[in-house]
Amino acid sequence: MRPLLTLALVTYNQEKFIAQAVQCAFAQTYSPLEIILSDDASTDGTFEILRKMTEQYRGPHRVVLNRNEQNCGLARQVNQIARLAKGELVLAAAGDDLSIPERTEILFKAWNDTGREATCLHSRVTHIDVAGQPTEAPAWEHLGEPTYRIISQKITPLEYIKTQQPDVLGCTCAWAPSLFKTFGDLPEDVIHEDNAIVFRALLQSGSILFVDTPLVKYRVHGGNLFNSRNENQDTIQEIENQGKRMARNFTRRAIMHRVFGHDIRTAFLEGLIAEPEFYPAYHLTLRMQRLFKQQREFMTARLPRKLSLLIQLYFTDINRSRLGKLALRLLPPRAIHVLKKARNGVRSPLQKCPPENRAQPVDAVCE
Numbered sequence: 001m002r003p004l005l006t007l008a009l010v011t012y013n014q015e016k017f018i019a020q021a022v023q024c025a026f027a028q029t030y031s032p033l034e035i036i037l038s039d040d041a042s043t044d045g046t047f048e049i050l051r052k053m054t055e056q057y058r059g060p061h062r063v064v065l066n067r068n069e070q071n072c073g074l075a076r077q078v079n080q081i082a083r084l085a086k087g088e089l090v091l092a093a094a095g096d097d098l099s100i101p102e103r104t105e106i107l108f109k110a111w112n113d114t115g116r117e118a119t120c121l122h123s124r125v126t127h128i129d130v131a132g133q134p135t136e137a138p139a140w141e142h143l144g145e146p147t148y149r150i151i152s153q154k155i156t157p158l159e160y161i162k163t164q165q166p167d168v169l170g171c172t173c174a175w176a177p178s179l180f181k182t183f184g185d186l187p188e189d190v191i192h193e194d195n196a197i198v199f200r201a202l203l204q205s206g207s208i209l210f211v212d213t214p215l216v217k218y219r220v221h222g223g224n225l226f227n228s229r230n231e232n233q234d235t236i237q238e239i240e241n242q243g244k245r246m247a248r249n250f251t252r253r254a255i256m257h258r259v260f261g262h263d264i265r266t267a268f269l270e271g272l273i274a275e276p277e278f279y280p281a282y283h284l285t286l287r288m289q290r291l292f293k294q295q296r297e298f299m300t301a302r303l304p305r306k307l308s309l310l311i312q313l314y315f316t317d318i319n320r321s322r323l324g325k326l327a328l329r330l331l332p333p334r335a336i337h338v339l340k341k342a343r344n345g346v347r348s349p350l351q352k353c354p355p356e357n358r359a360q361p362v363d364a365v366c367e
Contacts, residue, residue: 005108006086007036009093010081012041015049016096025037028103034087047067068080075189078186091103092175107174110211120201121173123212125172146212161284182204189255191256192252240333247296250293251296264281264285291316
C-alpha cells in the first residue's frame with residue numbers, strides 16, 4: 001500500500017497566479033495525497049480564490065485549507081505545515097509556480113526506488129513568464145539538458161557551509177517531517193528556508209536526491225522573493241536599491257549561518273555526526289556569521305567606519321570580487337552612477353564589434 005504524501009501550496013498576495021497553481025495541485029496523479037492550501041494573510045483576493053476552489057473541489061485528494069490571521073513569514077509557514085502535514089513526505093509549492101501533474105508521482109518513485117532513505121529531494125524547473133510562456137533561464141543556471149536520472153548528491157556539512165551547493169530551489173523540494181522532529185522549528189527570522197532544510201537533510205541522511213526532470217514551472221516576475229534581473233541597471237535609484245538589497249542579503253546570510261551552527265550542534269549531540277566532522281564545520285559557521293555581520297555593518301556605517309571595516313575584510317578570505325563591490329560603496333550613489341556611465345561609455349573597439357566578429361584577431365577593427 002502506498003503511503004500518504006502531502007503537497008503544501010504556500011500563498012501570499014498571488015491572486016493573478018493562484019488559480020492555476022491550485023488547479024495543478026488538484027491535478028496531481030499520485031494517490032493518496034493530502035493537499036494543504038496555506039495562505040499567509042493575503043491582503044488581495046488570494047484567499048477567496050482558495051476558498052471557492054476548495055469548496056468546489058470534488059476530486060480524490062484530501063484538501064486542507066489554512067489561513068493565518070496575520071502575516072507570519074515564510075519560516076513560520078513552513079513550521080506550521082510541518083505540524084499540519086500527515087504525509088510521509090511534504091512537497092513544497094509556491095502560489096506563483098506550477099507543478100506538472102506527475103510531479104508527486106515521479107518524486108515518490110525516486111524516493112521509493114532508493115529505499116525511502118532520503119529526507120530531501122528536489123528537481124529541475126522550467127522557467128515561465130507572467131503569462132505562463134517559456135522564458136530564458138537565469139545566467140547562473142548551467143545545468144545543460146535534462147538527463148531524467150535520479151542523482152544522489154553527497155556532500156559534507158563543511159563543504160555545504162562553504163558553497164551552499166548543490167543549489168536547491170525551495171519550490172521544487174520534497175522533505176521529510178522528521179527533519180523538524182530532530183532539529184525543531186526553523187527560527188522565525190530565517191529567509192533561506194531551502195538552505196536550512198537541505199543542510200538538515202545532509203546532517204540526517206548524508207545526501208539529498210536530485211531528480212533531473214523538470215517537474216515545476218518556475219514563474220519569473222518582479223514579485224519573486226529573490227530576483228536579480230535589475231542588478232545591471234545603473235540609475236541612481238537602482239544603485240540605492242542595490243545597496244539596500246546587499247544589506248538585507250548580508251543580514252539573511254548571517255542568520256542562515258547561525259541556523260547552520262544550531263543544527264550542526266544538534267546533529268552532534270544527537271550522534272548524527274562525529275567530533276572530527278563537527279568542529280571544523282561549527283567553527284566555520286561562527287566565522288561566516290562574523291563575516292556577514294561585518295559586511296552588513298559596512299553597508300550602513302559612516303565613511304571612517306567603512307574604511308576600517310574594509311581593511312578588516314581585506315585580511316579575511318572574502319571573495320575579492322565582493323570586496324571590490326564593497327569598496328565601490330565607499331562612494332555615494334551619484335558618484336557610482338557617474339563612474340558606471342563612464343565605464344559603459346569607454347569601451348574597446350573589440351567590445352563594440354557584433355558577436356560574429358569577435359573571433360577575429362585582437363587588432364581587428366569594426367567597420
